[in-house]
Amino acid sequence: MRMDALPDPAGPSGAPPRPLRIAYVTETWPPEVNGVALSAARFVQGLLQRGHRVQLLRPHQGEGERMANRQEGAGLAGLEEQLVPGCPLPFYPQLRMGWSRAGTLQRQWQQWQPDLVHVATEGPLAWAALRAARRLGLPVTSDFRTNFHAYSRHYRIGWLQGIVLNYLRAFHRRTDGTMVPTDALRRELAAQGFTDxxxxxxxxxxxxxTPQRRSQALRASWGAQPGDPVLLCVGRLAAEKNLLALVSAFRTLQACHPRARLVLVGDGPLREELRVRCPQAVFAGQRSGEDLAAHYAxxxxxxFPSLTETYGNVTPEAMASGLALVAFDQAAASxxxxxxxxxLLVPPGDALAFCRALAELLDHPQRRQAMGRQARESMRNQGWDEVVARFEALLHQVVLRRGANVGNADSALPAAVRSGA
Structure with missing residues (x-):
């Protein structure tokens, strides 16, 4: 049974459900710059603002996390963090895997007594958390956020794709429910044997x-004069983002639009190859906050040429910034x-159609600008409040499904946990 098919957790009286104690497990977190880390922080912040108690379990990230967390911490008051050792992810060294023993987490949760464990990633730390929760009889929910099985073919380990998919399926089927960002992904995973x-x-x-952050000074730093069109792409500079197709399209477009500029925001292992293939491009590096927003606007x-997104947070960010979008017809763009x-949407993988769509909007600036205004307007009702509220409701439903009394944190736990056995 899908979680969203369950009854309203508020019950027939309509009274709001009581706060939960949630152990939130993730192997990526700001200041790491990726969609999983940033959206995880948004969900945790939203849970805290709704009065829930959250224990965040994540890997140490080194000295760089301290300053960033001081900057982010204002919206995360009351968060309890449990940091564990970590190491770089193979083939993806900018991300880390966390390490912990299930027994350690079991003893920790016997004391903290969570109502539910939510795992946002599927690495070793999440697996240990899943084992510990199962030993304690705690409900577990999960996110499917990254197409790691699809990534494998971009790193010359395509033979691992089936193995990784089997692992992900087995992992998520051991949870009480998995949350996905789009209905298209839900259908795709259901066809591959994922459940709940x-x-x-x-x-x-x-x-x-917002378009109000547009900066002529920033445009001038890119070498863009008034009237020069600037193409932007934001994301990790890595093979799985299909950026070589974007560079190829841009070089083709330059024949008719020699004043066009290409700006790439982000960093990653493909940066030097991209620089060699397209020395005219502006490599702006990683950006965040108002600085990132100014780059969009x-x-x-x-x-956006990526073909491996489960969602793609950059899509609504660009649209909210007043930009018309050219992307493949999948994930958030779809x-x-x-x-x-x-x-404009083009068939997934059709590089020629992608190039033609970019050319169409470069050829017709008034149409491009009108689409940008419509993009901004369409994002006005896409705020985080309703998204976090749905996430919260699903967590409550899973607790109810496991027979827990949401109004009493102790009664949501097995007797052995409450007694500390």
Missing amino acids: LSVVGRGVDTTLF SADLFA QLVRHGENG
Whole structure:
């Protein structure tokens, strides 16, 4: 049974459910810059604002995390963090895996007594958390956020794709429910044997990402004169993002639009190869906060060539910033873009159609600008509050499904846990 098919956790009286004690497990967290880390922080922040108690279990990230967490910490008051050792992820050294023994987590949770454990990633730390929760009889929910099985073919280990998919399926089937960001992904995973799937989308901060942050000074730093069109792409500079297709398309477009500029925001292992293939591109590096928002707003067109996204947070960020979007018809783009109104969608993998769509909007600046205005308008009701509220409701439903009394934190636990046995 899907989680969203369960009854209203508020019950027939309509009274709001009591706060939960939630152990939230993730192997990526700000200041790491990726969609999983940033959206995980948003969900945790939303849970805290709704009065829930959250224990965050994540790997140490080194000295760089301290300053960033001081900057982010204002919205995470009351968060209890449990840091564990970590090491770089193979083939993806900018991300880390966490390590802990299930027995250690079991003893810790016997004391803290969570109502539920939520795992946002599927690495060793999450596996230990799943084992510990199962020993204690605690309900567990999970997120499917990253197509790691699809990534394998971009790192010359395509033979691992089936093995990784089998692991992910086995992992998620051991939880009480898995949340996915789009209905298309829910259908795809269901066809591959995943069960108990529910859709929880993503939000966008329309006060941060807004056309009002457009900066002529920033455009000038890119070498863009008034009237010069700027194509922007934001994301990790890595093989799985299909950026070579974007660079190829841009070089083709330069024949008719020699004043066009390409700006790549992000960093990663493909940076030097991209620089060699397209020395005219501007490599802006990683950006965050208002600085990132200014980069979006100062461009004219968002070009997103990725074929491996489960969602793609950059899609609503670009649209909220007033940019028309050209993307393949999948993930968030398929859900948010109305073809011909606020952007253009092309068949997945059709590089020629992708290039032609970019050319169409470069050739018709007035149409591009009208689409950008429509993109901004379509994001006005895509805030985080409703998204977090749905996430919260699903957590309550899982606790109810396991026979717990949400109004009493102790009664939500097995007797052995309450006694500390």
